Amino acid sequence: MYLLHFLFSISWILISLSHLQAENPLDALKNPELSPFYYGVASGDPLQDRVILWTKVDVENSPDSISVFWEIARDTAFKDIANSGTAISHKANDFTVKVDANRLQSNTWYYYRFSFEETYSLTGRTKTLPADGEVDAVRLAVASCQDYEFGYYNAYKSMVDRNQADAVVFLGDYIYEYGSYALKEPTIEFRKRRVRYNYPEHEIVSLEDYRNRYRLYRLDSNLREAHRQFPWICVWDDHEHANNAWRTGAQNHQPETEGDWEERLARSIKVYHEWLPIRLPEEDKPIKIYRNFEFGKLFNLLILDARIIGRDKPVSRRIDIKDTLLNQENRYLLGLEQMQWIENTLANSESEWTILGQQIMMAPLLIKNPIFDKTKVGNSDQWDGYPQERNRLRSIVEQNNIDNLVVLSGDIHTAIVSHLPKSNFRRGRLANNWGVEFVTPSISSRNLEKRMLLFKLLTRSFNPNIKFLDLFAHGYYILDIRKESVQADYFFANRIKTRIFKERKVRSYYVNNGKMRIRKSRKKAMTRQNYPPLAP
Numbered sequence: 062m063y064l065l066h067f068l069f070s071i072s073w074i075l076i077s078l079s080h081l082q083a084e085n086p087l088d089a090l091k092n093p094e095l096s097p098f099y100y101g102v103a104s105g106d107p108l109q110d111r112v113i114l115w116t117k118v119d120v121e122n123s124p125d126s127i128s129v130f131w132e133i134a135r136d137t138a139f140k141d142i143a144n145s146g147t148a149i150s151h152k153a154n155d156f157t158v159k160v161d162a163n164r165l166q167s168n169t170w171y172y173y174r175f176s177f178e179e180t181y182s183l184t185g186r187t188k189t190l191p192a193d194g195e196v197d198a199v200r201l202a203v204a205s206c207q208d209y210e211f212g213y214y215n216a217y218k219s220m221v222d223r224n225q226a227d228a229v230v231f232l233g234d235y236i237y238e239y240g241s242y243a244l245k246e247p248t249i250e251f252r253k254r255r256v257r258y259n260y261p262e263h264e265i266v267s268l269e270d271y272r273n274r275y276r277l278y279r280l281d282s283n284l285r286e287a288h289r290q291f292p293w294i295c296v297w298d299d300h301e302h303a304n305n306a307w308r309t310g311a312q313n314h315q316p317e318t319e320g321d322w323e324e325r326l327a328r329s330i331k332v333y334h335e336w337l338p339i340r341l342p343e344e345d346k347p348i349k350i351y352r353n354f355e356f357g358k359l360f361n362l363l364i365l366d367a368r369i370i371g372r373d374k375p376v377s378r379r380i381d382i383k384d385t386l387l388n389q390e391n392r393y394l395l396g397l398e399q400m401q402w403i404e405n406t407l408a409n410s411e412s413e414w415t416i417l418g419q420q421i422m423m424a425p426l427l428i429k430n431p432i433f434d435k436t437k438v439g440n441s442d443q444w445d446g447y448p449q450e451r452n453r454l455r456s457i458v459e460q461n462n463i464d465n466l467v468v469l470s471g472d473i474h475t476a477i478v479s480h481l482p483k484s485n486f487r488r489g490r491l492a493n494n495w496g497v498e499f500v501t502p503s504i505s506s507r508n509l510e511k512r513m514l515l516f517k518l519l520t521r522s523f524n525p526n527i528k529f530l531d532l533f534a535h536g537y538y539i540l541d542i543r544k545e546s547v548q549a550d551y552f553f554a555n556r557i558k559t560r561i562f563k564e565r566k567v568r569s570y571y572v573n574n575g576k577m578r579i580r581k582s583r584k585k586a587m588t589r590q591n592y593p594p595l596a597p
Contacts, residue, residue: 086260087273090280091119097177100279103288104187105295105338107228107354109167112187112292114160115338116175117279118150125152133162133173137184137597143171155272157335167192170593186596187292188227191357197543198589199356202226202291203501204537205298205420205471206234209278210242210255212505212557216536217287219552219564224592226539229291232471233298233368233420234506235337236274238313238329240264256558266319271332279336288338290595295337296350296364298420298472302329305442307372326369351399353406360414360542363406367419367444371396375441382427382436387448394447395454403454407461413544413574414465415458421472423451424479424498429523440473455483455495464575466496467547469540474503476536476551478529478570478579494577499549499570502534505557509533528579529568536567541586546573550585 103115132145168191175182241262305312354362426439438445477500536553548571569582
């Protein structure tokens, strides 16, 4: 009897395992009503006369290519068509579709959709950039860092419900390459923090691994909806490839078990371009993603790559700021080619404001030991780890008489508002700044989570250039840009472990035209335009 019971148990386990192996876990997350466009639609990289439209077709037993019809219109009924056509979805590109829809009017909201064999996708909404003199105010939603396992994307629901942004600027860590955290750190306490499960469960290395991770993320309804309702302007950070990456390697890449770094990087870059609505500045150079967007003459948004294309290997994490290695002239973060592009772009810019969108914190974040008179870099993965490169960028800004510089950053899962000091910062000293920086917290990626008041107080004390610091929040900010000022309104979700949450508006900070000094605002910026209804 015991033997029969044992054999029955073994048989049940084997059947269960074979059943699990036969099914793709992603299938359970798909909404059948969206077939074959399970991953929704997206738009991005808007210009004055065009925008990238994106979707993915998921059909069983697909041939090597599929023909998909697309159309973009000024109305939700698609009676006033601006452009339309047919695009080919290829197996070699994971059956994703990217269309550079042109013949559009500037500063105009549009609705778009795809169809396959008389089945329509969801309708998306997008907007083109304004031409000179068409706007006096623009609003950007700024976000980064969305680890799937550690929380729901409640911030995106807040962003969509608010419906007060012309575009979303995403500053990196769109996916995370790690395997399941239950395998990496299998402690009860760690498992309690996690709310969802990665797929694949192992660290992603192969082409199909990266694709499956993007598929998993894009099946999240809140992320899918944020892509549907706004055009996105994106840049990668490290986790789209591997943690703490640079040109020739990464902290989380082991060649002996994970193969050649250049091959892994090429795979991750290919999948990034497949899944995000980004326009390549050079078709034959997919590693090059730095580019700029001119919002009339109100501001010029430069998207920089401070992670891959020009970055040298970081130094040790807690290095002294006077260390010879740290201060070598030939240590680069952006690289010579990208720096030259920045100089040329700024030299030809007539914009009121210059805004840099990039991954890592630019302002100093230092750790001081007053007893031994020592000051160390808090995180050498940031601009603090490349001080000479920061000096070169500052020189370009000053040589081109850029008086209104705003830097947008992410990466560290923390909300920070800071001055960019020329030298030792003193509170109340206005002329000592060459710009300001707004760091967005994470959408869901874990931060300190527990309230460490002492750590917060010490950080502010060591770095008087920091005006605001929140180590624990998850959310985004709305950047309101107008001629007279730029203001960031921070919005946080009070919880991410459940889809039921409340949004809270935390702080607002602004900087006036020609006055690189951050001030606190008692109220959020008011919109100067009526945003159209969300796409139905």
